[in-house]
Amino acid sequence: MKSLLLQFLLLITFSSAFPTDRxxxxxxxxxxxxxxxxxxxxxxxxxxxxxxxxxxxxxxxxxxxxxxxxxxxxxxxxxxxxxxxxxTPRCGVPDVGQYGYALPGWRRYNLTYRIINYTPDMSRADVDEAIQNGLEVWSRVTPLTFTKTSKGIADIMIAFRTRVHGRCPRYFDGPLGVLGHAFPPGLGLGGDTHFDEDENWTKDGAGFSLFLVAAHEFGHALGLSHSNDQTALMFPNYVSLDPNKYPLSQDDINGIQSIYGSLPKTSAMPKEAMVPHACDPDLTFDAITTFRREVMFFKGRHVWRIYYDITNVEFELISSFWPSLPGDVQAAYESPKDKILVFKDDNFWMIRGYAVLPDYPKPIHTLGFPRHVMKIDAALCDHSDRKTYFFVGIWCWRILLFLPWIKAI
CATH class of the missing domain: 1.10.101.10 (PGBD-like superfamily/PGBD)
Structure with a gap:
């Protein structure tokens, strides 16, 4: 009996020391x-x-x-x-998927915005200030300017809505949950930004900061997707910050400047957005790969997509397809197993469709490369002889698709 009691007490002690989730x-x-x-x-x-x-x-x-x-x-x-x-309360824009627009940003720097209606949670003056400050977050690090208009169609139409609203394909879900959503640059809904009126909006008290949510949503309205950097303003979940603290992380700044460039040091404003142009005679690509029925050309944080049977060329942010994939990739190729391998420095990512597979990136040494190989300059897969070739400086490695090792040639 004493032995049984001792075992019972030990079991209770063990369970308390190592609790498990229900x-x-x-x-x-x-x-x-x-x-x-x-x-x-x-x-x-x-x-x-x-x-x-x-x-x-x-x-x-x-x-x-x-x-x-x-x-x-x-x-x-x-x-x-x-x-x-x-x-956790968050933004209503998906974390994955593509927007489907021709360019990742607006074609001009001088943008307009209009507040269609106001929330009763705050004074009109406080709403105006929150919206203006949310836009200025981005204009402080880019050549963008924002001008308020009170009538007509503006580039960024701002409204407080509830549940299913108008012709908007996205909806709100009542208090908490989704706080707002916005649409990337373009015609129609492009740039439009909506906030859930069922939330408690505030300037600096209890509730949700309109300034912080607006600044995040305006990032989408300017062409940014979500970031997995938890310190970034473009992180999808709401994080309460000091409204007097500058909210942009370096990840946010890098993203927005990859579309519009940095703030000019002089008063002269560039005429076009600082993005790669297909007609630039000096244009070079970081990597090129096929992907099913298309060819992808990577440059910086962008990708051109050309279809074999369609004359239209699409130009997108890499992050609009694969949010966790870095920019400035160095090599890529499509394997016969309907996967893309993307290389940067000593890591590689494996992609199936529009999803980066879990547990990636992995070191390139797991493919069999010697430790002194720190990056891949180029790669291609020859489907006719079932061999993949990797180029590093003056060297070339070959891997047979049915063998688990590589060979220098």
Whole structure:
């Protein structure tokens, strides 16, 4: 009896010292996860039964993708940390996917904005100030200027809305949840920025800072996608900051300046956005690869996409397809297994479709390269002889697709 009592006390002590999360994959949590991943990670389920093995596999894959984006431990399981992120108030713009516009930024620097209606949570003067300050966050580091107009169509139309609103393809969900959303530069909804009127908007008190949310949404209206840098203003989740503190991180500054350039040191304003131009006779590319029916040309933080059977050329931010992929890549190629390998310095990423696979980047040495190889200059896959060639300086390595090693030639 004493032995049994001792075992019981030891079990209690062990359980207290190493507590475990209660089971997280309840029906309610699974519905929450499915809705979240559908809205922000392009989850497409077949039917409504999560018990189906195919659907569960899709769900687990999207959970891993979301966990990787937010810097969580990638398990594919609906643990407490993952649920906490899913329940955090955030921006309504997806974390993955492409916008589908011709250019990543506006074609001019002098932009207009109009506030269509005002929230009753704040005075009109405070709303005007929050919106103006949110725009100035970006004009302080670029050549952009913003002029307020009270009538007509402006580049950035600003409104406070609730639930399903007008012809907007995105919707709000009541208090908490989604705080706002914006659309990238372009015609129609391009640049339009909406805030959820069901939230408690504030200047500097309890509630959500209109200035911080507006500055974030204006980043989207100017062409930026979400950042996985948790210190960045373009991080998708709401983070309360001192409104008097400058909110841009270096990641934000690098992103916006890759589209519009930096603030000129003189009064002379450039006529065109500081982005690569296809007709520039001095243009060179960082990397080129095929991808299914198209060819991709990488330059800096941008990519040109040319289809074999379509004359139109699309020009996008790399981050609009793959948010976790860096700019200035150095090599890329498409494998026969419908994957793209992208190289920068001593790391490489593997992409399937429009998703960077979990657990990447990985060191290039895991492919078999010797330790003194610190980067790949170029790569190509010859599908006719099933060999891939890697170029490093004056050297060339060859890998056979059916063998696990590489060979210098």
């Amino acid at each position: 089971k997280m994959d309840t029906e309610e949590n699974m519905r929450l996860a499915q809705a979240y991943l559908n809205q922000f990670y392009s989850l497409e389920m077949e039917g409504s039964h999560l018990v189906q093995s195919k659907n569960r596999s899709l769900l687990d894959g999207k959970i891993r993708e979301m966990q990787a984006f937010f810097g969580l431990t990638v398990t594919g399981q609906l643990d407490s940390n993952t649920l906490e992120i899913m329940k």
